[in-house]
Amino acid sequence: MRRKINEAKAIFDEIYNVYKNVKPKCKGLPKKRKINHTTKERRNDIRKLEKIADNLLQKQQVPNNPNCIVCGGITNCMHHVVYKSQSNALRYNPLNLVPLCSKCHTRLHFSGDPAILGTIIKIKGIEWFDTLQSLRHETIKQTKERLEAVIVELETLIYGKPKQLPWE
Numbered sequence: 001m002r003r004k005i006n007e008a009k010a011i012f013d014e015i016y017n018v019y020k021n022v023k024p025k026c027k028g029l030p031k032k033r034k035i036n037h038t039t040k041e042r043r044n045d046i047r048k049l050e051k052i053a054d055n056l057l058q059k060q061q062v063p064n065n066p067n068c069i070v071c072g073g074i075t076n077c078m079h080h081v082v083y084k085s086q087s088n089a090l091r092y093n094p095l096n097l098v099p100l101c102s103k104c105h106t107r108l109h110f111s112g113d114p115a116i117l118g119t120i121i122k123i124k125g126i127e128w129f130d131t132l133q134s135l136r137h138e139t140i141k142q143t144k145e146r147l148e149a150v151i152v153e154l155e156t157l158i159y160g161k162p163k164q165l166p167w168e
Contacts (some may be wrong), residue, residue: 049147065099073101
């Protein structure tokens with residue numbers, strides 16, 4: 001057994017001595033692509049606009065729907081049935097919003113209670129859910145211009161006239 005180990009070590013040493021001065025042909029793993037400074041700024045601008053638009057959407061929809069659709073309690077927020085991360089086409093579509101109280105909203109997100117979603121579909125109808133599923137697959141690019149138009153539209157609905165955007 002010891003002899004086999006010594007032979008293996010000798011073979012390894014011989015191979016190592018032959019190749020230790022040879023430079024590899026490849027330069028290693030490719031470097032991570034650097035993101036352009038303007039690209040980072042554009043992404044940050046889009047994130048800021050999304051946050052403004054999301055807040056306006058909640059502010060506009062909650063007073064219109066005072067009762068929770070599931071239990072009848074006081075509406076605390078509007079829940080996106082198709083999550084915002086899954087569809088840009090439905091992110092600001094009022095058809096995708098359902099009024100929920102904080103208790104039902106927490107049960108839906110944290111415990112994953114399927115009874116809540118089932119109740120929502122039962123009340124709204126299966127045709128409504130099928131419409132959401134068909135609209136969900138539309139691809140819409142989230143651009144600064146689109147978000148600014150959404151913000152102006154929501155502010156017009158809430159305040160009667162659009163406010164001036166913070167950077168203008």
